[in-house]
Amino acid sequence: MEEMLETFPQHNCTWLKVNLTLYKYQNFWTTKQFLEGGILTQKNFKAEPTDIFLCSCPKTGTTWLKALAFAIVTCHNFNKSTSPLLTSSPHDCVPFIEKSIQIVGKNPKDSNFPLIATHLPYPSLPESVISSNCKIVYIYRNTKDAIVSQYHFLRKAFMISLEDAPFDMAFDEFCQGISAYGPYWDHILGYWKANLESPDRILLLKYEDVKTDPITNVKKLAEFMGYPFSIKEETSGVVDDIIKLCSFKNLSNLDVNKTGRSKFCSEVENRLFMRKAKDGDWEKYFTDEMKEKIDKLMDEKLSGTGLVLK
Numbered sequence: 001m002e003e004m005l006e007t008f009p010q011h012n013c014t015w016l017k018v019n020l021t022l023y024k025y026q027n028f029w030t031t032k033q034f035l036e037g038g039i040l041t042q043k044n045f046k047a048e049p050t051d052i053f054l055c056s057c058p059k060t061g062t063t064w065l066k067a068l069a070f071a072i073v074t075c076h077n078f079n080k081s082t083s084p085l086l087t088s089s090p091h092d093c094v095p096f097i098e099k100s101i102q103i104v105g106k107n108p109k110d111s112n113f114p115l116i117a118t119h120l121p122y123p124s125l126p127e128s129v130i131s132s133n134c135k136i137v138y139i140y141r142n143t144k145d146a147i148v149s150q151y152h153f154l155r156k157a158f159m160i161s162l163e164d165a166p167f168d169m170a171f172d173e174f175c176q177g178i179s180a181y182g183p184y185w186d187h188i189l190g191y192w193k194a195n196l197e198s199p200d201r202i203l204l205l206k207y208e209d210v211k212t213d214p215i216t217n218v219k220k221l222a223e224f225m226g227y228p229f230s231i232k233e234e235t236s237g238v239v240d241d242i243i244k245l246c247s248f249k250n251l252s253n254l255d256v257n258k259t260g261r262s263k264f265c266s267e268v269e270n271r272l273f274m275r276k277a278k279d280g281d282w283e284k285y286f287t288d289e290m291k292e293k294i295d296k297l298m299d300e301k302l303s304g305t306g307l308v309l310k
């Protein structure tokens with residue numbers, strides 16, 4: 001693996017002032033650890049038709065999607081007072097396959113539990129994910145908030161102060177397509193196109209839509225996964241309970257997410273996955289020039305695809 005990785009193009013994220021190298025593999029960039037896990041996943045993971053893959057580019061709502069999907073799938077076993085989400089990070093409730101394959105081994109998935117997550121781009125998913133016809137949920141988010149979210153996540157993960165981490169350099173790197181699992185636009189377009197081809201197999205959720213209309217989107221997610229709510233459950237408030245349980249306000253105030261570390265993402269504290277969850281936070285960081293540059297770039301990249309990332 002070491003020898004193979006050395007043959008891939010590499011990029012040092014100089015704005016971080018620490019030694020973070022990203023590797024380019026199959027047209028996307030990622031860290032050594034995630035890449036090793038991704039390659040092992042491609043080689044060894046055999047998806048079952050009953051599996052449900054939760055997919056995303058980093059910083060676009062992964063943690064939230066994991067929590068919501070887990071709460072839906074387990075709502076007959078647990079309620080708002082007994083859910084494992086109260087004491088475990090969403091990243092432990094639904095691990096990334098590329099992490100768990102390194103920690104647990106070749107067949108890391110519990111065959112009785114359908115959920116598994118990945119940041120892998122659509123064209124790089126293990127072949128069995130496509131051939132098994134299993135379901136895929138993909139969450140995506142507006143580009144500018146995703147840039148700011150990734151900037152702070154990396155900065156905090158490496159304990160770099162705001163003054164020592166030039167945002168404009170991080171922004172330029174992102175615009176060159178160099179970001180975790182980037183180019184960002186390619187990651188989203190991969191799943192977007194796959195959804196156009198197979199809408200029954202791939203559900204797309206937009207972070208901002210889930211925020212503005214959680215009820216509709218949580219019901220849509222539950223139906224798509226094959227766990228629809230009964231009328232009785234809806235009238236007894238199960239949907240509301242799931243939304244409240246998984247809300248940023250609730251999850252970010254739990255001890256496990258304030259001070260803990262997850263087994264499957266142990267390099268960083270869980271609190272780093274929960275920063276502000278505010279739409280439009282980017283406005284504090286972007287100059288007019290940056291706004292113009294990213295809008296123009298995204299218009300170019302998404303032109304003719306039908307995808308709008310506002």
Ligand code: PAP
Nearest residue numbers: 058059060061062063064149247248274275276277
């Ligand atoms: P990951 O890909 O590294 O797992 P991911 O969960 O996709 O990260 O993204 C983190 C973002 O989701 C953070 O956004 P911010 O930096 O703009 O604040 C985080 O705050 C937000 N987030 C985490 N949990 C929730 C939640 N329960 N509801 C809404 N947003 C959330």
